[in-house]
Amino acid sequence: xxxxxxxxxxxxxxxxxxxxxxxxxxxxxxxxxxxxxxxxxxxxxxxxxxxxxxxxxxxxxxxxxxxxxxxxxxxxxxxxxxxxxxxxxxxxxxxxxxxxxxxxxxxxxxxxxxxxxxxxxxxxxxxxxxxxxxxxxxxxxxxxxxxxxxxxxxxxxxxxxxxxxxxxxxxxxxxxxxxxxxxxxxxxxxxxxxxx
Numbered sequence: 001x002x003x004x005x006x007x008x009x010x011x012x013x014x015x016x017x018x019x020x021x022x023x024x025x026x027x028x029x030x031x032x033x034x035x036x037x038x039x040x041x042x043x044x045x046x047x048x049x050x051x052x053x054x055x056x057x058x059x060x061x062x063x064x065x066x067x068x069x070x071x072x073x074x075x076x077x078x079x080x081x082x083x084x085x086x087x088x089x090x091x092x093x094x095x096x097x098x099x100x101x102x103x104x105x106x107x108x109x110x111x112x113x114x115x116x117x118x119x120x121x122x123x124x125x126x127x128x129x130x131x132x133x134x135x136x137x138x139x140x141x142x143x144x145x146x147x148x149x150x151x152x153x154x155x156x157x158x159x160x161x162x163x164x165x166x167x168x169x170x171x172x173x174x175x176x177x178x179x180x181x182x183x184x185x186x187x188x189x190x191x192x193x194x195x196x
Contacts, residue, residue: 020070027068028078035061039086043093050090058083125156 039057043050061082065075140151153160 021073024068024070024073028065028075031061031064031068032078032082034064035082036085036089040089043090050086050093054083054086054090057086 035057038060039053042053042056058079061079065079069075136153136155138151138153138155140149142149147165149164151162151164153162
């Protein structure tokens with residue numbers, strides 16, 4: 001009787017073996033994805049090395065896969081696939097970090113070059129226009145009863161004179177003769193800027 005039972009149990013086991021094997025492979029794929037997600041979270045969340053996150057994810061996969069494995073079954077191929085994927089993710093992360101570092105270094109070099117060129121341009125301007133004084137001066141005068149505006153400015157060793165025709169916006173408010181005749185606040189403007 002025991003032999004018949006053992007034979008029937010072996011026959012049932014033989015029939016279920018392919019279905020169980022398919023379920024086992026699906027379980028390994030789910031465990032692989034879970035371990036990979038765990039690795040990615042650990043690698044981002046902590047400042048520990050990728051190596052420690054890999055060890056943790058691999059240990060998780062190994063313990064969970066071992067609990068699901070029957071005698072004669074093997075999960076080494078899935079484990080090797082998980083390790084290869086984690087190594088590729090780590091390499092891609094390192095390449096990205098190296099690229100960012102190189103871009104930052106290149107940007108720093110460009111900024112250094114631009115600062116050097118700016119300094120050289122300022123030196124050339126001082127040579128061309130004489131030593132720049134810290135004084136900036138501006139003067140504007142409106143000729144009374146006309147639209148003519150004369151302005152003179154001195155900045156960084158250069159003097160600019162400008163003659164323009166600008167209508168007086170306040171003329172209707174002041175009347176035909178204005179408040180005063182001659183030089184007043186409406187026709188004279190002064191601007192002085194002293195840089196120390």
